[in-house]
Amino acid sequence: MxxxxxxxxxxxxxxxxxxxxxxxxxxxxxxxxxxxxxxxxxxxxxxxxxxxxxxxxxxxxxxxxxxxxxxxxxxxxxxxxxxxxxxxxxxxxxxxxxxxxxxxxxxxxxxxxxxxxxxxxxxxxxxxxxxxxxxxxxxxxxxxxxxxxxxxxxxxxxxxxxxxxxxxxxxxxxxxxxxxxxxxxxxxxxxxxxxxxxxxxxxxxxxxxxxxxxxxxxxxxxxxxxxxxxxxxxxxxxxxxxxxxxxxxxMVDRLAEDHANARWFAEAVAELPGMDVDLETVQTNIVIVDVAGTGLTANAFVNRLGEAGVLCSAFGPTRVRFVTHHDVDRADVEAAFAAVAGLLQGAHA
Ligand SMILES: Cc1ncc(COP(=O)(O)O)c(C=O)c1O
Missing domain, CATH: 3.40.640.10 (Type I PLP-dependent aspartate aminotransferase-like (Major domain))
Structure with missing residues (x-):
């Protein structure tokens, strides 16, 4: 699994x-x-x-x-x-x-x-x-x-x-x-x-x-x-x-790692079609993405990504929140990015 x-x-x-x-x-x-x-x-x-x-x-x-x-x-x-x-x-x-x-x-x-x-x-x-x-x-x-x-x-x-x-x-x-x-x-x-x-x-x-x-x-x-x-x-x-x-x-100083992971994820996801990220808001460990451009609602996006093993939260009708933390590392956010990219390929297919 x-x-x-x-x-x-x-x-x-x-x-x-x-x-x-x-x-x-x-x-x-x-x-x-x-x-x-x-x-x-x-x-x-x-x-x-x-x-x-x-x-x-x-x-x-x-x-x-x-x-x-x-x-x-x-x-x-x-x-x-x-x-x-x-x-x-x-x-x-x-x-x-x-x-x-x-x-x-x-x-x-x-x-x-x-x-x-x-x-x-x-x-x-x-x-x-x-x-x-x-x-x-x-x-x-x-x-x-x-x-x-x-x-x-x-x-x-x-x-x-x-x-x-x-x-x-x-x-x-x-x-x-x-x-x-x-x-x-x-x-x-x-x-x-x-x-x-x-x-x-x-x-x-x-x-x-x-x-x-x-x-x-x-x-x-x-x-x-x-x-x-x-x-x-x-x-x-x-x-x-x-x-x-x-x-x-x-545990305070290591928060910088979470911030770097969030930044990496935000910049990568912002390149994907239909994903709207205000990079100026990505200052710490939270990334909010507006998925309206994918044609999916936030709930549909969250459910589909969940099926691919990546959990995130609906934060409004079309906004989705991702939060980095101690229990996810760079490899995990890279895998999460790959799952989002895969989901979008499926959504546009
Ligand atoms: C900004 C902010 N304030 C307060 C809280 C409440 O914390 P708790 O869930 O421990 O009640 C949260 C929880 O997510 C939060 O994000």
């Missing part, structure tokens, strides 16, 4: 051997009592890497974002976010359901908002018709835009606008480490522009589970209450924090 090449997401990775060993030997305690030394180490280390005072281990990126938003806003407030952001698109309306706030969708350019866009979206107050703008939330890298990276000057602009208006800034940094590697900067050089940030350990970094939310000490204490409220208070969680530490310490 030929190997299945899974390019659906960077969440499909297996934990490494080092992670499994770290899990087996993790020192644990009851984390709801604050007694799990491994969780504390992960939180302290992540806070340090992100240049923040404190951090909180959470179950998922969604929980990290939603705990953060709930700790920042009140019911009836408004959260500014890029129109196609994960918190709007893919978190089951949690901002409405949990924090009781609404999202103001602001269209960006390749996922990036300008300071002027954000300024214009902040509500004038006092005005009894308006919700209070309580938070600006940015996504870096931006998933639906194709893994695009926020330039540091754009972050600085939004930070300045937020500060001038007294509105805090949160970053959904599910793939912040990819952004840091793409820019060649330290994670804290990105996180310095936001008040709070959520990073995922279970995406490109390969940990089996978990995210970390970082911010000021006072904010993290408020977030801890929301995490408990949402059922995220975990007990001997050191067994899952331990692989997170391995992820943080050993």
């Amino acid at each position: 030929t190997k299945r090449i899974d390019l659906r997401s960077d969440t499909v990775t297996q934990p490494t051997q080092a992670m499994r060993e770290a899990m087996a030997h993790a020192e644990v305690g009851d984390d709801v009592y604050g007694e799990d030394p491994t969780v504390r180490r992960l939180e302290e280390r992540t806070a340090e890497v992100l240049g923040k005072e404190a951090a909180l281990f959470v179950t998922s990126g969604t929980q990290g974002n939603q705990v953060a938003i709930a700790a920042h806003v009140h019911g009836g407030d408004e959260v500014i976010a890029e129109a196609e952001s994960h918190i709007f698109y893919y978190e089951a309306a949690a901002v409405a359901a949990i924090a009781g706030a609404q999202i103001r969708q602001v269209p960006g350019v390749r996922g990036v908002l300008s300071g002027a866009d954000v300024r214009a979206a902040i509500r004038e107050e006092p005005n009894p018709h308006h919700p209070h703008t309580a938070l600006i939330s940015l996504e870096n890298t931006h998933n639906r835009a194709g893994g695009t990276v926020w330039p540091l000057h754009a972050l600085a602009e939004v930070q300045a606008v937020g500060r001038a208006a007294g509105v805090p800034v949160h970053m959904d940094g599910a793939r912040l480490f990819n952004a840091a590697v793409a820019l060649g900067v330290a994670p804290r050089d990105i996180a310095q522009y936001v008040d709070t940030v959520q990073v995922c350990l279970s995406k490109g970094l390969c940990a089996p589970v978990g995210s970390v939310l970082a911010g000021s000490r006072a904010f993290i204490e408020r977030a801890r209450v929301w995490r408990k409220r949402l059922g995220g208070g975990m007990r001997q969680a050191g067994v899952i924090a331990a692989p997170g530490l391995v992820a943080l310490e050993t």
Whole structure:
């Protein structure tokens, strides 16, 4: 049987051997009592890497974002976010359901908002018709835009606008480490522009589970209450924090390989008939292809490619997403490219 090449997401990775060993030997305690030394180490280390005072281990990126938003806003407030952001698109309306706030969708350019866009979206107050703008939330890298990276000057602009208006800034940094590697900067050089940030350990970094939310000490204490409220208070969680530490310490630099593989794949696929790739968006490990020119819908394309052993995701009626990660190498992306080329030959035959 030929190997299945899974390019659906960077969440499909297996934990490494080092992670499994770290899990087996993790020192644990009851984390709801604050007694799990491994969780504390992960939180302290992540806070340090992100240049923040404190951090909180959470179950998922969604929980990290939603705990953060709930700790920042009140019911009836408004959260500014890029129109196609994960918190709007893919978190089951949690901002409405949990924090009781609404999202103001602001269209960006390749996922990036300008300071002027954000300024214009902040509500004038006092005005009894308006919700209070309580938070600006940015996504870096931006998933639906194709893994695009926020330039540091754009972050600085939004930070300045937020500060001038007294509105805090949160970053959904599910793939912040990819952004840091793409820019060649330290994670804290990105996180310095936001008040709070959520990073995922279970995406490109390969940990089996978990995210970390970082911010000021006072904010993290408020977030801890929301995490408990949402059922995220975990007990001997050191067994899952331990692989997170391995992820943080050993899996960041290698993301450059995933980026190079994505770039190779994007450039190769862009040469094929009917495949439309905006190469400017291919900045990290995500490649989005519009397959409209092949005459296939995204679902039909995904199904046919799946039959050839290559998995990818439909990302709209004609858009398809491919994501590179630790468990696919250059030979795999070359094989995936060959499968796409073969599929198109079949489609045009
Ligand atoms: C940009 C972004 N934010 C948040 C999340 C949510 O992470 P999780 O699946 O761990 O809840 C994802 C997941 O893919 C994501 O891509």
